[in-house]
Amino acid sequence: MIRTLNFAFIAITGFVCLGLYRIAEEARVAVADLRETRAAIVSEQDALAVLGAEWARVTQPARIQALSQRHLDLSDSPVMEFSSLTQLPQKALPLAPETGFATVKAIAPEVKPSQPRVLAPQSDDDATFAVINTGT
Amino acid sequence: MSMEARSGPNTVVRGRIGLAAGLCAAAFSVIVIRLVEVMVFGAGLAATADVAAARQPMRADFVDRNGVLIARDLPVSDLYVTPAAFWDTDEAARVLAKTTGADAARLKEAFAAKRGYVLVRRGLTPDIRDAAMRTGLPGLNFEKSYRRYYPAGRILSHAVGQVDPDDNGVSGLELGLDQSVRSGKAPLELSFDMRVQYVLEHEMRETVRTFNAQAAGGIVLDVRTGEVLALASLPNYEPNSRSTIPGDSIRNRLTQDVYELGSIFKIFAFAQAVDEKTVRFDEHINISRPLKLGRFTINDYSNHGASLPVPMVFAESSNIGTAHIALRAGPTRQQAFLRRMGLLDGLKTELPEMASPLYPRRWNEIETVTISYGQGISVNPLAFAAAAAAVVNGGTLVRPTFVKQSAPQKGERVISEAASRSMRELMRLVVTEGTGSKADVPGYEVGGKTGTAEKPVNGSYARHRLLSSFTGVFPMSQPQYLVFVMIDEPKGTKASFGFATGGWTAAPAVGRVVSRIAPLLGVRRNDTFAAATP
Numbered sequence: 001m002i003r004t005l006n007f008a009f010i011a012i013t014g015f016v017c018l019g020l021y022r023i024a025e026e027a028r029v030a031v032a033d034l035r036e037t038r039a040a041i042v043s044e045q046d047a048l049a050v051l052g053a054e055w056a057r058v059t060q061p062a063r064i065q066a067l068s069q070r071h072l073d074l075s076d077s078p079v080m081e082f083s084s085l086t087q088l089p090q091k092a093l094p095l096a097p098e099t100g101f102a103t104v105k106a107i108a109p110e111v112k113p114s115q116p117r118v119l120a121p122q123s124d125d126d127a128t129f130a131v132i133n134t135g136t
Numbered sequence: 137m138s139m140e141a142r143s144g145p146n147t148v149v150r151g152r153i154g155l156a157a158g159l160c161a162a163a164f165s166v167i168v169i170r171l172v173e174v175m176v177f178g179a180g181l182a183a184t185a186d187v188a189a190a191r192q193p194m195r196a197d198f199v200d201r202n203g204v205l206i207a208r209d210l211p212v213s214d215l216y217v218t219p220a221a222f223w224d225t226d227e228a229a230r231v232l233a234k235t236t237g238a239d240a241a242r243l244k245e246a247f248a249a250k251r252g253y254v255l256v257r258r259g260l261t262p263d264i265r266d267a268a269m270r271t272g273l274p275g276l277n278f279e280k281s282y283r284r285y286y287p288a289g290r291i292l293s294h295a296v297g298q299v300d301p302d303d304n305g306v307s308g309l310e311l312g313l314d315q316s317v318r319s320g321k322a323p324l325e326l327s328f329d330m331r332v333q334y335v336l337e338h339e340m341r342e343t344v345r346t347f348n349a350q351a352a353g354g355i356v357l358d359v360r361t362g363e364v365l366a367l368a369s370l371p372n373y374e375p376n377s378r379s380t381i382p383g384d385s386i387r388n389r390l391t392q393d394v395y396e397l398g399s400i401f402k403i404f405a406f407a408q409a410v411d412e413k414t415v416r417f418d419e420h421i422n423i424s425r426p427l428k429l430g431r432f433t434i435n436d437y438s439n440h441g442a443s444l445p446v447p448m449v450f451a452e453s454s455n456i457g458t459a460h461i462a463l464r465a466g467p468t469r470q471q472a473f474l475r476r477m478g479l480l481d482g483l484k485t486e487l488p489e490m491a492s493p494l495y496p497r498r499w500n501e502i503e504t505v506t507i508s509y510g511q512g513i514s515v516n517p518l519a520f521a522a523a524a525a526a527v528v529n530g531g532t533l534v535r536p537t538f539v540k541q542s543a544p545q546k547g548e549r550v551i552s553e554a555a556s557r558s559m560r561e562l563m564r565l566v567v568t569e570g571t572g573s574k575a576d577v578p579g580y581e582v583g584g585k586t587g588t589a590e591k592p593v594n595g596s597y598a599r600h601r602l603l604s605s606f607t608g609v610f611p612m613s614q615p616q617y618l619v620f621v622m623i624d625e626p627k628g629t630k631a632s633f634g635f636a637t638g639g640w641t642a643a644p645a646v647g648r649v650v651s652r653i654a655p656l657l658g659v660r661r662n663d664t665f666a667a668a669t670p
Binding site: 009046050057 | 160164191193204205208209210211262285287288289291330331334335338
């Protein structure tokens, strides 16, 4: 019994040693891979840093202005030409249904003159402005 | 006997086996515990994962308020060689000098001894390093380092400053923010807007060229937050080359120098008078005769008639009128007011190079008069801009800052809100009716003040060596930005009818700057106002 157990323990010990050796070897390879990957990451980060700096250099306003003056036929816009969407006047309400010309043409024979749709006025003063033309 | 004799050794053997088994079990237990610790709890992995997982420059990036890169540590290599490895040291010196740009004579001399470890050149860019490796020379050793790079070059050279070869800040914000930039990895957001900086620098350069001036300086300041959006001093220098060429200047005229700024100082004389209610706007000031104080006579640059209403004294920049108004406050109150505005104490900002103001020890009536129109007191232009911002922003002091802010400053109140509003009206009048008309930009309600100071030379003022300036603020109904431009010794041109005053030189430059930066900064144009003043 003891002899069997001894053999069993020796065998287990042998397997464990082999297993540990394999794990250790895999760990060594993994560490080497990790080191290589980290070096590659640092290298890529360096490359990104260089590219970022290069991008900042080539997109600086002085260079863009020089290039545009050399290659484009643009004039300096007077400040009055600058505006924003919020400063644009409000778009007029549509006079016709929002359909394409083809659709309008296809249904043209069936279109009947429509009556102005009257919205309920909020007050007497609003009455004039509450009429929306939906006809053509 | 035999049984006892046999049982004795058996017991000993069993005991030894048991001991060995116990030791094995203990050893395996330790291994198992460690395996569980490593595999289940991940002990030790975190420590190894951190090692050199990222690039480690010494200094964090500087970026502008919109994230545009201003300064960054880029990877470079320092090349060292072992001369003993060379067959032909002269040839190696020639090849390495040609490849790296190092001094050939120095290398030849250093290699000749065939001893030690010789530095060929620091800060090689990756392409030069690759070229050096392609030479096939033995004994080359590249040591990785970082070098500070400024993509915008000259545009922001003075404010950002420089580092030494070991990446220590030595000037400008590189020195002033050295601790912050070394301790953090995240980019440090500065207050600058590179678009605004470029526009300011470009317009100043054009003005210097047009008026054949010696130098120029300009500031764009947010009057509510105190953020410096742009700061340009001409001539400047190329920070990447770490050397200057003839005509360059590493001197930041806006912070390192103090100037007698001339009539733009009248802003403070009037701000005090309006705040302390020593004048009324419907009052007329007699300016028919030069003002005589002892042996001094105060004159105006041009004749404005017998009298002017108070607003026009400011708009037409009358020295005599301003002197009369300043005398109502007197020396003591004037000095106290200017001290409250921060003009008599050194300004503290993140920029270490900051000159202290110069003012007379004896401050009597004549000093009160000359200081009221900006002669006899020298301040650095940034301190002036900060004080002028306080006058128009509702009356609270702002401390200029070069780091991006998220909220307006809540500084000490120096004048009342009503006085600030009145000053805005006066400054707008300068542009609509007075000496600063060339700074007007339709729709942006530019207000400001012109200044033309004669430069002190050998104890007296040189009539034709001027420091011309303009301080503009827009939009005057709700001030957001202050634009200051000063031109050092401009020469009159045919187009300016020979004039080189602030109204002819700096004011148009400020107008052009405002017209270009206002849309970029999202300042809304007042169309009603623009239509009324096309």
